[in-house]
Amino acid sequence: MRRIAMFRSLAVRNYRLYALGQLLSNPGTWMQRIAQDWLVLQLSGGSGIALGMTTALQFLPLLLFGLWGGALVDRLDKRRLLICTQSVMGALAVALGVLATAGAAEVWHVYVFAFALGLVTVLDNPGRQAFVPEMVDREHLSNAIALNSASFQLGRVTGPAIAGLLIALIGSGPVFLINGASFGFTIIALAMIRTAELTTTEPVPRGKGQIREGLRYIGGRRDLVLLLVLAAATQFFGANGQNQIALVVNNVFEAGAAAFGVAAAFLAVGALIGALLAARRDRPRIRLVLIGSMAFGLLQVAAGLMPGYVSFVVVLVPMGMAFLTYVTTLNATFQLSVDPQMRGRVMSMFLLVFMGVTPIGAPVVGLLADAFGPQASLVIGGTVTVLVVAALTGPLFRVHGVRVRDLLPGRRRTAAAAPAPAEEAGAGRAPDGHEADGATAAGPARGTGGLGRPPEDAVTRT
Incomplete structure (x- = not known):
């Protein structure tokens, strides 16, 4: 089943x-x-x-x-x-x-x-x-995004x-x-x-200021802003993991191109497994975004501390799994929690942050590898990721109406029983007549000083 x-x-x-x-x-x-x-x-x-x-x-x-x-x-x-x-x-x-x-x-x-x-x-x-x-439809969207990622990783x-x-x-x-x-x-x-x-979503009429409108929409959604910060910090080093692996294999273990190919394949296999596991989940959970990114950072540190090639390659499998758990859940969270007529602009900002830090982080990774060694660059990158995720965990859970202490054993029911933020702010319908993905018909929910929040049926809070 x-x-x-x-x-x-x-x-x-x-x-x-x-x-x-x-x-x-x-x-x-x-x-x-x-x-x-x-x-x-x-x-x-x-x-x-x-x-x-x-x-x-x-x-x-x-x-x-x-x-x-x-x-x-x-x-x-x-x-x-x-x-x-x-x-x-x-x-x-x-x-x-x-x-x-x-x-x-x-x-x-x-x-x-x-x-x-x-x-x-x-x-x-x-x-x-x-x-x-x-x-x-919304029920299948998270699964479709995960299968897209699995197909990409299989390639x-x-x-x-x-x-x-x-x-x-x-x-x-x-x-x-x-x-x-x-x-x-x-x-x-x-x-x-x-x-x-x-x-189909009704096309947005041509007009001036549509990019500014998209930026204002994102700026009014504190949950999206925090997730973009998380994506930027994680991707700064994570997106250049392939370069770090190449440097470790070549400079530290002094292995050849075939060994690098095997290492890259192990990372990709882990990513494929992570994408397929994500496809089993019914909806994205903020908790999984944080767990995936935190685990990815910790496994980066572990990979940097491995003493030999074999142990290094073995760690790359769970590292790939953690990375794809984080990526697919984050992507589905964005897709499900925005107004359909804003989806193109929001996803372009997501991709700009998610992919745009790659050429910025690449020289930094290279400098760290030259100055302290390739393994140290992995440890530093993973440590930064862990610290950023830890700093954003509290704010993200508060945005979604969940206290961190409610996640402890015996407190899960309290968290699940919390009222849905979108219900507090008032649910509306998008201009095309479909359920507004995290926004009322007039725009993002602003029940708390401009703080837009995704509806409970879109992104499960814990």
């Missing part, structure tokens, strides 16, 4: 088609990441600066235009938008693949490709986040391995071509979706 519950969102035809398209396309995405890095190293003579520049150019559009992209997503038909973005991303992959296969590719070609791909993801990322709630496990074999056999160019073709699976799935079965 629990196995059926783990995949319950697949009972929805539209989501089943979308999930299948993603499942077939995700390995291609990871194959391209490996091929892109390898191509840059080949063309630049092994330059680390060139590799870092490629990553920075791919993230730069998100930092510059992420909020604008979210505002535009709220005004557009999500399915048509995704067909367009997936088509452009496929065309970009094919173009670079043709250049690389013909032996005409240069480093600046990859720079242009990375920047163009980043521009498309400004719309594609929040578009995909906002489209899932249109395919499934992360299989894609690099396939890419490594293909690059050795036929070179980087054909790998780009294969990824370009893989976008066809998602495009076909989106085309087959029955629009009449979608719970």
Whole structure:
């Protein structure tokens, strides 16, 4: 019965088609990441600066235009938008693949490709986040988000391995071509979706100040602000875990590329397990966001203290599980607790914080590793994460009407019996006639000085 519950969102035809398209396309995405890095190293003579520049150019559009992209997503038909973005991303992959296969590719070609791909993801990322709630109802949303993460992590496990074999056999160019073709699976799935079965949100009319409106909405929701702070602090070091693992494997244990591949695979396997476990849960819980992020920080510290390669790799499995528990629960919390007409802008801010700290944290991780050693950088990063989570636990529980002491054994019933914050503030309906996700028809609940709170049926407080 629990196995059926783990995949319950697949009972929805539209989501089943979308999930299948993603499942077939995700390995291609990871194959391209490996091929892109390898191509840059080949063309630049092994330059680390060139590799870092490629990553920075791919993230730069998100930092510059992420909020604008979210505002535009709220005004557009999500399915048509995704067909367009997936088509452009496929065309970009094919173009670079043709250049690389013909032996005409240069480093600046990859720079242009990375920047163009980043521009498309400004719309594609929040578009995909906002489209899932249109395919499934609230009851299945948390499960659908977890299955999306599981599909992504499965691609992360299989894609690099396939890419490594293909690059050795036929070179980087054909790998780009294969990824370009893989976008066809998602495009076909989106085309087959029955629009009449979608719970579409009425597009926001074009107007001035929509980005400011989104920022005001988030600023009026103290729970979202605190969760964004938590995401930024955790991701600052966590998002660069792959770099830390590479440095530890190479510099400390003096193992080769194969050993690094095994370590990365162990982390991905743990992440896949974490995503599948998250799919078994009916609703996101703030408690799980905090437990997952706290466990991730503690396991970072443990990984940094491991004396040998084998023990280090073993710790990466639960570390990946903790990270995906935190990520999937946090994502579902945002999706379920915001006004549908604000979802694109809120999720663009979430992605801006969640992914935007990566290029900022990368040089800090590098400096710490150079100054104190790669293992010390893991210990420092994990310690910072633990301290931040500990500092935010009390405020987050207060926002959700739960006292930390109520979580002790014998006090759980008291916490569960507490009145729902949204009920205290008054529940309303969104402009499209659906239950307002944490907001009244006039805007976010402001029963306590502008403090917007998610409804009890959206995010379980403990």
